[in-house]
Amino acid sequence: MADDKNTPAGGHGVEIRLEEVSKRYPGQKLSAVESVTMTIPAGETVVLVGPSGSGKTTTMRMINRLIEPTSGKITIGGQDVLGLDPDKLRREIGYSIQQAGLFPHLTVGENVGMVPGLVGWDKKRIRERVDEMLDLVNLDPGEFRGRYPRQLSGGQQQRVGVARALAANPPVLLMDEPFGAVDPITRGVLQDELMRLQAELGKTIVFVTHDFDEAVKLGDRIAVLGDRSKILQYDTPEAILANPADDTVAGFVGAGAALKQLTLRRVREIEVGQVPTATIDESPAVLKERLGTRRGAIGLVLDKRNRPLRWATAREAGAVATLDRAGRPVEDSVALASTLQDALEAILTDDDGVAVVTGSRGEYVGVVDIDTVMNTIKALREEHADDEPTEDQS
Numbered sequence: 205m206a207d208d209k210n211t212p213a214g215g216h217g218v219e220i221r222l223e224e225v226s227k228r229y230p231g232q233k234l235s236a237v238e239s240v241t242m243t244i245p246a247g248e249t250v251v252l253v254g255p256s257g258s259g260k261t262t263t264m265r266m267i268n269r270l271i272e273p274t275s276g277k278i279t280i281g282g283q284d285v286l287g288l289d290p291d292k293l294r295r296e297i298g299y300s301i302q303q304a305g306l307f308p309h310l311t312v313g314e315n316v317g318m319v320p321g322l323v324g325w326d327k328k329r330i331r332e333r334v335d336e337m338l339d340l341v342n343l344d345p346g347e348f349r350g351r352y353p354r355q356l357s358g359g360q361q362q363r364v365g366v367a368r369a370l371a372a373n374p375p376v377l378l379m380d381e382p383f384g385a386v387d388p389i390t391r392g393v394l395q396d397e398l399m400r401l402q403a404e405l406g407k408t409i410v411f412v413t414h415d416f417d418e419a420v421k422l423g424d425r426i427a428v429l430g431d432r433s434k435i436l437q438y439d440t441p442e443a444i445l446a447n448p449a450d451d452t453v454a455g456f457v458g459a460g461a462a463l464k465q466l467t468l469r470r471v472r473e474i475e476v477g478q479v480p481t482a483t484i485d486e487s488p489a490v491l492k493e494r495l496g497t498r499r500g501a502i503g504l505v506l507d508k509r510n511r512p513l514r515w516a517t518a519r520e521a522g523a524v525a526t527l528d529r530a531g532r533p534v535e536d537s538v539a540l541a542s543t544l545q546d547a548l549e550a551i552l553t554d555d556d557g558v559a560v561v562t563g564s565r566g567e568y569v570g571v572v573d574i575d576t577v578m579n580t581i582k583a584l585r586e587e588h589a590d591d592e593p594t595e596d597q598s
């Protein structure tokens with residue numbers, strides 16, 4: 205992994221605290237940010253989300269002092285940022301913005317190597333680091349290091365932006381709508397990559413967006429901001445979706461909150477059901493007997509390695525000589541790692557409204573149906589029903 209010598213925190217995330225932080229721009233009557241207090245835990249991704257003009261960017265930029273607070277206190281890893289040299293501070297905090305903000309007259313390699321150069325790394329180490337970072341964001345160093353930003357697609361520029369922000373191995377990464385300017389498919393890919401990177405690197409990430417779905421996907425916690433950066437709710441995506449603090453948050457969460465919760469849960473987290481099964485070399489009579497006389501009961505024919513092959517009712521099992529002809533083929537299955545949304549999709553497209561769950565080698569694990577999904581949503585709602593959303597969860 206990255207060389208840790210150049211940052212006091214060794215590149216791993218550190219806690220950020222904002223205490224009654226306000227910002228009033230010169231000549232303005234009202235503050236853009238009014239007395240914000242929040243704790244961003246070490247190694248977590250916290251997403252600031254809120255409507256345009258709510259003060260997300262102002263709040264974030266005060267952390268690396270691109271904007272100076274009018275009052276209040278900000279600490280990073282316990283250090284008061286107002287007591288630090290702003291240039292030094294900014295080199296120790298990764299920063300990535302919409303449209304990547306790359307220097308157009310510098311090559312990709314020079315852009316990525318910029319901060320390591322500023323903090324005095326030697327040339328060889330910078331060269332190695334640039335290649336390591338480009339690899340990390342899935343760009344072939346040989347192909348991309350010598351190009352200029354204008355010779356890259358939007359998505360590639362964003363990747364270089366992230367590589368540059370990470371180059372000096374900062375403990376903290378500030379990201380201001382970094383994926384706002386790319387198409388939805390590329391955005392999804394970049395979000396997945398960021399999640400993979402973060403699982404590996406464990407930075408403290410503050411991420412600004414006005415896309416609530418992006419916040420749900422990326423955030424360990426979400427701060428929903430209202431006017432003047434007032435924290436309307438600060439909690440996990442699960443808790444906010446299950447129990448929005450007020451109508452404004454509910455409006456922001458938008459339609460389909462219950463459905464969005466399904467993207468946060470994996471099939472492995474729920475209790476799957478079971479149906480009668482028989483392996484393909486057993487006789488149809490065996491499956492028929494296991495299915496019993498209950499109307500509509502449906503069972504599974506498995507291959508010799510326990511992988512699901514066919515669905516069959518008792519009547520269908522009774523109508524064939526061997527089980528490889530019984531009923532209908534299993535078209536689709538979901539893995540334990542699939543989201544409940546994937547499972548719901550499979551349930552809704554299946555003739556009998558059931559989805560087969562398979563393990564890592566494709567073996568039969570169980571089944572899920574619409575009741576399983578409904579019960580999960582209900583349980584989530586109950587789990588968070590007593591949550592008392594507060595402004596500061598520190």
Ligand SMILES: Nc1ncnc2c1ncn2[C@@H]1O[C@H](COP(=O)(O)OP(=O)(O)OP(=O)(O)O)[C@@H](O)[C@H]1O
Nearest residue numbers: 229232236254255256257258259260261262263414
């Ligand atoms: N340099 C400035 N001088 C005066 N007012 C400013 C300045 N920068 C921002 N503002 C005002 O401060 C408020 C918050 O702006 P900010 O950019 O932080 O909001 P935001 O939530 O990030 O918005 P968006 O989602 O549109 O980027 C806005 O009302 C904006 O007009």
